[in-house]
Amino acid sequence: MFAKAFRVKSNTAIKGSDRRKLRADVTAAFATLGTDQVSELIPGKEELNIVKLCTHKGDAVTVYSSGGNPILFELEKNLYPTVYTLWSYPDLLPTFTTWPLVLEKLVGGADLMLPGLVVPPAGLPQVQKGDLCAIALVGNRAPVAIGVAFLSTAEMLAAGLKGKGFSVLHTYQDHLWRSGDKSFPPSIAPSVQGAADVSEEKVQGDMRGLALQGAEEHGEESLPEASEDDSTQDLSPGPTDGKSVQEQMDDLVQQCFLQALKCRVKKADLPLLTSTFLGSHMFSCCPEGRQLDIKKSSYKKLSKFLQHMQQEEIVQVKELSRGVESIVAVDWKHPRITSFIIPEPSLTSQTVQEGSREQTYHPPDIKALYCVPASMTLLFQESGHKKGSTLEASEVRATVIDYAKKNDLVDANNKNLVKLDPILCDCILEKNEQHTVLKLPWDSLLSRCLEKLQPAYQVTFAGQEPVVKKGKICPIDITLAQRASNKKVTVVRNLEAYGLDPSLVATILQQRCQASTTVTPVPGAKDGLQVQIQGNQIHHLGQLLLEEYGLPRRHIQGLEKAPKSGKKK
Numbered sequence: 001m002f003a004k005a006f007r008v009k010s011n012t013a014i015k016g017s018d019r020r021k022l023r024a025d026v027t028a029a030f031a032t033l034g035t036d037q038v039s040e041l042i043p044g045k046e047e048l049n050i051v052k053l054c055t056h057k058g059d060a061v062t063v064y065s066s067g068g069n070p071i072l073f074e075l076e077k078n079l080y081p082t083v084y085t086l087w088s089y090p091d092l093l094p095t096f097t098t099w100p101l102v103l104e105k106l107v108g109g110a111d112l113m114l115p116g117l118v119v120p121p122a123g124l125p126q127v128q129k130g131d132l133c134a135i136a137l138v139g140n141r142a143p144v145a146i147g148v149a150f151l152s153t154a155e156m157l158a159a160g161l162k163g164k165g166f167s168v169l170h171t172y173q174d175h176l177w178r179s180g181d182k183s184f185p186p187s188i189a190p191s192v193q194g195a196a197d198v199s200e201e202k203v204q205g206d207m208r209g210l211a212l213q214g215a216e217e218h219g220e221e222s223l224p225e226a227s228e229d230d231s232t233q234d235l236s237p238g239p240t241d242g243k244s245v246q247e248q249m250d251d252l253v254q255q256c257f258l259q260a261l262k263c264r265v266k267k268a269d270l271p272l273l274t275s276t277f278l279g280s281h282m283f284s285c286c287p288e289g290r291q292l293d294i295k296k297s298s299y300k301k302l303s304k305f306l307q308h309m310q311q312e313e314i315v316q317v318k319e320l321s322r323g324v325e326s327i328v329a330v331d332w333k334h335p336r337i338t339s340f341i342i343p344e345p346s347l348t349s350q351t352v353q354e355g356s357r358e359q360t361y362h363p364p365d366i367k368a369l370y371c372v373p374a375s376m377t378l379l380f381q382e383s384g385h386k387k388g389s390t391l392e393a394s395e396v397r398a399t400v401i402d403y404a405k406k407n408d409l410v411d412a413n414n415k416n417l418v419k420l421d422p423i424l425c426d427c428i429l430e431k432n433e434q435h436t437v438l439k440l441p442w443d444s445l446l447s448r449c450l451e452k453l454q455p456a457y458q459v460t461f462a463g464q465e466p467v468v469k470k471g472k473i474c475p476i477d478i479t480l481a482q483r484a485s486n487k488k489v490t491v492v493r494n495l496e497a498y499g500l501d502p503s504l505v506a507t508i509l510q511q512r513c514q515a516s517t518t519v520t521p522v523p524g525a526k527d528g529l530q531v532q533i534q535g536n537q538i539h540h541l542g543q544l545l546l547e548e549y550g551l552p553r554r555h556i557q558g559l560e561k562a563p564k565s566g567k568k569k
Contacts, residue, residue: 001075001169002176003109004056008503012516014048014064022064026072029079030092041071041085045324047275049510051179053503068279068511069180073170083172086134086143087186087291093134093146094125096166097190100137106145107173114156114165120190128152133166142185144172179507181283183291249297253305256292258340259285261314261330268539271326273514274317278302287343312336362462363550364499366473370396370453376427379403379449390456390468400449401442411439418445428452461499473497476545478538478558490537493522493530498551502529508544513537538562 014022023042026033033041042048043066051063051070062074069084086092097118106112117124118138127133127149134143147166156165170176172185243251260281265272278294286292299305303325306317314336316329331337369390372380377387383399385391391399404410404418411417417439418424425434428448440448457473460466477493495502506517515534522528533541539562545551546559553559 001055001057001059001061002171002174003107005175005501006053006055006061006503008506008519009052009054010516010518011049011051011506011510012518014050018050019044019048022072025079030081032092033089037089041088042066047273047279047514051507063176063179065179067275068283070176073176075169080132080146080169082170082180083143083146083177083185084180084183086146087188088293088295090134090141090143090188093132093143094127095134095136095141095143096125097136097138103137103144103172106135106168106171109168111150111164111168112145112147112166114159114161114163117156117161117165119161124153124156126153129155135166135168139190140185141188141190144185146170181279181286181292183283183286186291186293245296246298249293250299252286252290252292253282253294253297253299255343256282256285257305257309258337259342261332262337262340263342265327265330266543267330268543269512270330271318271320271328274302274306274325274327276511276514277327279511361499361549363552364462365460366555367392367458367460369456369458369468370450371456371470373452373454376449376452378423379427382406390458391453393450396450396453397446400446404445416441418442459497473555475555475557476551478541478556478561480536480538480561487534488536490533490535490541491530492533492541493528495531496528498555500549502531505544506531506533509533509537509540512544513540536561536563 019042023038026042027035027038042064046066049065051065053061053063055061059075063070064072064074070082071085073080073082081089081092096112097120098112098116099118102112102116112135125133129149129152131149133147133149135145135147136143145168147168149166150164151159260277264281264284265277283292294300294302294305297305299308303317306315306325306327309315310317312334314331314334315327317325318328320326320328369392372385372387372389372391374387380386380389380391380399382403385399407421409419409421409424411419418441419439420429420437424445425437428440428445429437454470455472456468456470458466458468459473474494474497476495476498479491479493481489481491483489492502492505495505502519506519509515509531510517510533513533513535515537517531517533519529519531522530538559542556542559542562545556546553
């Protein structure tokens with residue numbers, strides 16, 4: 001369902017009544033969760049957002065996001081947990097096991113076929129047709145996919161474990177997972193010992209016979225043979241260095257905390273909601289392959305950890321509104337911050353999604369070009385350029401200079417003047433100048449020539465072929481608008497021209513600004529989306545586009561409308 005990128009229609013903070021309803025729905029849908037676990041999954045005070053999105057197949061899905069991670073999604077009034085939630089509650093659903101090599105196929109949108117199942121010594125879990133199930137990999141009980149059983153367990157066994165087994169809805173590494181902090185599955189020991197004690201010979205045999213729906217789309221008849229490295233998958237949280245899991249998590253929490261303060265948070269961001277600091281900054285600083293989970297640290301809660309940091313006088317935390325804490329001050333000269341060394345590689349670059357893979361965002365190389373119109377063909381044809389040819393400004397100057405010299409048009413008495421022959425007159429002079437202007441200085445001749453050419457531009461994205469388009473590239477347009485009750489909203493357009501996904505930008509801004517965002521079609525335009533954020537958020541936009549994405553200021557208009565320091569945004 002989320003194998004391809006989806007379109008975000010809206011992203012808003014949940015209301016109190018909706019939060020209570022969601023908690024009741026979760027209790028009804030997942031009877032194994034206790035009251036404390038439901039309250040832990042859907043906290044009463046921490047930030048929780050409702051994201052309305054449309055999948056690539058047109059399905060309308062509602063996603064509930066907490067701490068920057070999607071925790072639940074709703075489709076046709078049915079509630080489903082995400083892999084992030086299942087990593088915290090691995091026993092929430094009946095779990096079936098498959099081989100690590102199968103995961104790639106599931107992420108690509110394939111359903112799980114019965115030959116891909118690994119039968120543990122205790123037998124398969126007992127489920128009925130239509131039951132929601134989790135799918136894990138050999139050697140690790142942390143689920144990597146969620147699906148609906150196509151058959152009951154009895155029917156699966158009666159069919160000899162052949163045919164379709166599960167319709168897969170969501171997987172680790174799909175685009176719903178990518179909308180969160182992109183953490184790796186934790187390492188959870190299998191509940192039934194010996195489930196992974198399978199000989200290499202049997203692994204090879206089972207992998208050869210494995211068939212998955214969608215394999216034909218990839219041009220494959222079967223999966224490749226398993227190697228020693230593929231028979232198990234390393235999903236461990238990181239090096240132990242002789243420390244306990246709790247000590248490792250304490251170190252990781254402090255590392256992400258210090259890196260977030262040193263690399264991401266700026267004075268202009270304060271006061272900063274503690275939930276935003278965790279979801280938008282600390283999670284982003286978590287090293288690849290590790291999963292930040294404060295519940296597994298000795299602190300247990302973010303508020304308790306920040307109290308320790310406040311006692312060390314690194315930050316100052318206050319409750320600016322009832323039940324909501326914010327970081328109001330940071331001592332950036334504190335020895336722990338100044339002496340902190342950023343781990344390599346530094347994960348401070350923003351990323352965008354392209355197709356089914358993630359790439360580091362690099363601003364495009366944009367070059368101004370000039371297109372030869374029919375009226376100027378004679379001037380450029382001697383240099384081998386035809387109507388519609390595109391040239392850089394330096395090429396235009398070289399062509400004009402070469403033409404003037406070849407046709408002996410440089411004034412003999414004043415080398416700075418160029419005599420105008422009939423071709424130059426037709427190309428660059430106005431009708432009322434045809435008989436009055438006989439000579440022009442070089443700079444005037446060249447500037448007039450550039451003005452008569454049609455504008456064009458070339459856009460080159462990293463790793464892609466250059467694309468040439470006519471006209472001038474539209475800058476990213478930032479405007480302020482008034483909405484109901486005289487409320488201001490910030491509207492951003494033309495992000496797509498610079499390789500930016502409006503939905504991703506909206507998600508980032510929603511987390512940083514703590515304001516609702518929506519992505520809608522641009523009025524009056526066939527294509528193109530605009531991002532709307534509540535309030536004057538131009539300061540945050542400028543910081544994101546200029547400092548983090550590295551876009552040149554000349555390609556962004558409207559930054560001057562940012563609120564002045566000291567005034568309410």
